[in-house]
Amino acid sequence: MLLSMTGFGKSVVETEHKKITVEIKSLNSKQLDMSLRLPSAYRAVELEMRNRLAHRIERGKVEAIVTVENIGSDSPTQFNLPLLKTYKKSLEDIADAIGVSHPADWMPLLMRLPDIMKAEAPAEDEQNESTALIKAADAATDALVEYRREEGRKLEEFFTQRIRQIENLLAEVPRYENERVSKIRARIEDNLAKLGQVDIDLGRLEQEMIYYIEKLDINEEKQRLRQHLTYFMETLDGETGQGKKLGFISQEMGREINTLGSKSNHAELQKIVVRMKDELEQIKEQVLNVL
Template identity: 50%
Template sequence: MIQSMTGYGKAVVAFKEKKINVEIKSLNSKQLDLTTRIAPLYREKEMEVRQLIAKHLLRGKVEMSLWVEKDVTVDATTINTALMQNYYDQLRSFVEANAIGQQVDWLQTLTRMPDVMAKTEVETLTDEEWEVARQAVEQAIKNLVDFRIQEGAALQKKFAEKIDNIEALLQSIEPYEKSRVEKIRTRIVDGLKQIPSAEYDKNRLEQELIYYIEKLDISEEKQRLANHLKYFRETMADHAGQGKKLGFIAQEMGREINTTGSKSNQAEMQNIVVKMKDELEQIKEQVLNAL
């Protein structure tokens, strides 16, 4: 079944006082083009995250973000009161010893002193926390793949409709193809009659006419195009990751339709070829989004 390269997935998990958020989105790309934005605590696991994504998302321009929301009451900075008291005692002794005026905003001054408001603890990533974060990454990937499958089903329905239209148009050429042989013969004979002094060998005329008709014969093109339509359907029903192959098949279909058009010397047949090209062009536009 077809999958789209366009997708979006998000997951949020809780770990103690944290909410771990993972968001992944993807667009069209010939290869896997992966960009990550990971919170500092989890950056040591970036390669593992990339491998997880590459395993499930074969192609596409993928952007992945992992960030943390913390409880503000827990994450609030603790004032180092002991250090603050030490600064105060030293500053007050200096002011008194040097007879400096007492017009000092002590609170503002002390809170600006080094390390009074700084967090000294260093956060480390535990195995328990990473396992929770990893599950969030996997869930976000799954949600994105589910999105791709849903979009792919819509693509497949559209492709099937266009393939059916091309097939119907191909079959509609047949009546004109049969009638044009006699029309060509009549046109050539009428042209010769316009030249009173012209003499011609009827047997030679028949030979030349057969040669001319063979040059305009589209039986092989019709057969090859029918085969390509069948192969396109079979490929759609195959496993995901067939987008490139579908693109190649569409190119081959285009070649046969173009050759049919170049051999069509009737307005009705040429109109049908134009309609087939229009249907195929819509396939080519959408196949770029198929995984």
């Protein structure tokens, strides 16, 4: 079945002192393009988290955000005094360099800067928090994949409707084929009649007309288009991760439809081809969202 590249997943896990929230959002992309934001205190698990996300998500523009809140009245946290001093010194240097005055009260500014609170937790708590973070990431990924699966079902229904519509339009083509050949033949004969009294080799004329009409034959294009439509539907029912293949098939369908249009030489056939192109463009647009 299909999986969409569009999805969202969220999970919240609590430890004794922390509430960890992981949110993952994905959009369509040709490759895996991941942005992961998490507090600096958890950089040790960043690589593992990236690898786990990449393995499950596979492809798409992915944004994962981890937020950690202190909970409980006895939460073992305190101000990160060395970092506060560093921030203040850096800001003073910047103010002196650009010639602006120092603020009268530094605290409101410093309190908005990142990582000014640090946890004084034992190693056991740090391990528990890292485990909880991975657990939250896995649960958020599960929710994201389920979201993608549901979106994939909708895409599959959409593609099926569009393919069936192209098949129905293709079934209308034979109604106009014989009429088309007759009109082409009549047009050529009318143009010859306008030339007046000209000696014409009727045998050669017949050969040229047959050759010209054969060049406008669309049986091969119809057959190949049917094969591509069938292959597209078979691919829909295959394994996940078929987005690129569906894109290639839709390109081949477009070539056959374009050739039908160039060979049609009939107003009603041209209308059918335009409607086929409209259906195909909708398919191509949504195929970009398929994993």
